[in-house]
Amino acid sequence: MAPAVVVVGAGVIGAAVTYHLARRGARVHCVDRADRPAAGTTEAGFATATAYRRFPKAYFELNQAGIAEHAALAGDSAPWWHRTGTVAWTDDESFAGYLAQLAEWGCPVERYAADGTSVVFPASGPVAFLPSEGWIDAVAFTRHLLDRAVAHGATLALNAEVTSVSGGVGLADGRRIEADVVVNAGGSAADEIGALAGARPFLGPPRRSLIAHLLVDGDPLSCILRAPEVSIRPDGPGRVVLRSDRVDRGLPPRSGTPDPEFVKDLLDRAARVVPSLGTATVRKASVVDARCARDELPSVGSLSAVPGYYEAVASAGVTLAPLFGKALAARIVDGEPDALVDVFTPDRFEAAETS
Ligand SMILES: Cc1cc2nc3c(=O)[nH]c(=O)nc-3n(C[C@H](O)[C@H](O)[C@H](O)COP(=O)(O)OP(=O)(O)OC[C@H]3O[C@@H](n4cnc5c(N)ncnc54)[C@H](O)[C@@H]3O)c2cc1C
Structure with a gap:
């Protein structure tokens, strides 16, 4: 009989795992x-x-x-998937070597003809175009996956906090959901959920990031920009999103509403790359704390020490969600291995703790 599975977390990863499990015939409950x-x-x-x-x-x-996997799921067109490509350059001399390495690794990478219409490109040095990349409306994508999962027989319970994990899960309101398998897709809370199952902790400390959403005149960007000081992407008509590792490094230790000086710093960096952003309106700016595995790589698959317990946690979860969903469903329902995904086994943290 198809296994009964509880997926803890209805973020993009939990939604993708739920969808693929339901498609493979598992009896799957997603709770958040x-x-x-x-x-x-x-x-x-x-x-x-x-x-x-x-x-x-x-x-x-x-x-x-x-x-x-995103491109395959989206097919000819999907409202959440925007395959714009990424234009990238850096201010260090190793960039040409990095591009050569990308090409050697089989990544489609082109030299970008920087005609500089709305973007200030560097005076010298290579500018690369990675045509297969894109941005995703992650909320719409997550909702789509859950809708499709429910259409395949899955259930979704919101306002449902998991407070115990054993032979399924117990919820804060006293309900129980029996299951053969529990998948921990709890993102930054994965250690809390893992502890309920008797799993070892594996997350690193929170990383803090400032994200700013802008309203702009027209559509100044047709693709994602990775500049040395800032990353900028389109976000639909009249909208742009910004972030910067360099700004993030200076953020004080609190999440939520950022100090205006950091938002201004981020905007100034963006306006040096796309001058028209200097007059944009900030629609929303927030500081986000997020945690991932302490080696910053995914933890995906079963944990040998805790039978019936799986993890699906990553710092690049939007990119990886559909792949993880497909691989975990194949593993849980049909016992199929996945050479690419299985490298990132949750067991590696167990080994590190006992050595
Ligand atoms: C600034 C920033 C930029 C990023 N940029 C990118 C990018 O460009 N590309 C990319 O691929 N990734 C990016 N990421 C990472 C990506 O957003 C995350 O990896 C991804 O969203 C994680 O999804 P998730 O489903 O694992 O976690 P979440 O979305 O956090 O979902 C976890 C869910 O678990 C639920 N939960 C937790 N505990 C319980 C419990 N006890 N009971 C029930 N439910 C529970 C929570 O309510 C939550 O909804 C970025 C992250 C940040 C912070």
Whole structure:
């Protein structure tokens, strides 16, 4: 008989796992303590499908496969998938070497003819175009996956906090859902859920990021930009999203509403790349705390020490969700291995703790 599975978390990863399990015939229940899907990191992130600057090679290949899975799921067109490509350059001399490595790894990468209409490109040095990449409306994508999962027989319970994990899950309101398998897709809360199952902790400390959503005149960008000081992407008509590792490094230790000086710093950096953004209106700016595995790589698959317990956690969860969903469903329902995904086994943290 098809296994009964509880997926804890209705973010983009939990939704993808739920969808693929339901398609394979599992009896699957997705539960989330929030009052809506995608309420965790999924609705707060930058949401590009990218393999840019992903190391080591196995992780780059995983992200490339994630992008391909998005394209396959979206088919000819899907409202959440925007295959715009990424234009990238840096201010360090190693960039040409990095582009050569990308090409060697089989990544489609082109030299970008920087004609500089609305973007200020560097005076010298290569500018690359990665045509297969894109950005995703992560909330719409998550909702779509859950709708499709429910159409395949899955159930979704919101306002349903998991407070125990054993032979299924117990919820804060006293209900129980019996299951053969529990998948921890709890994102930044994965250690809390894992502890309920008797699993070891594996997350690193929270990483803080400032994300700004802008209203702009027209559509100044046709693709994702990765500039040295800032990343910028389109977000639908008249909208743009910004973030910057360099700004994030200086953020004070609190999430929520950012100090205006950091928002201004982010905007200034963006306006040096796309001058028209200097007059944009900030629609929303927030500081997000998110946690991932302490080695910053995914933890996906079963944990040998806890029978029936699986993890699906990643720092590039938007890119990887559909791939993880497909691989975990194949593993849980039909016992099929996945050479790309299985490298990132949750067992590696167990081994590190006992050695
Ligand atoms: C600034 C920033 C930029 C990013 N940019 C990108 C990018 O460009 N590309 C990319 O691929 N990724 C990016 N990411 C990462 C990506 O957003 C996340 O990896 C992804 O959203 C994680 O999805 P998730 O489903 O694992 O977690 P979440 O969306 O956090 O979902 C976890 C869910 O679990 C639920 N939950 C937790 N505990 C319980 C419990 N006890 N009971 C029931 N439910 C529970 C929560 O309510 C939550 O809804 C970015 C992240 C940030 C912060």
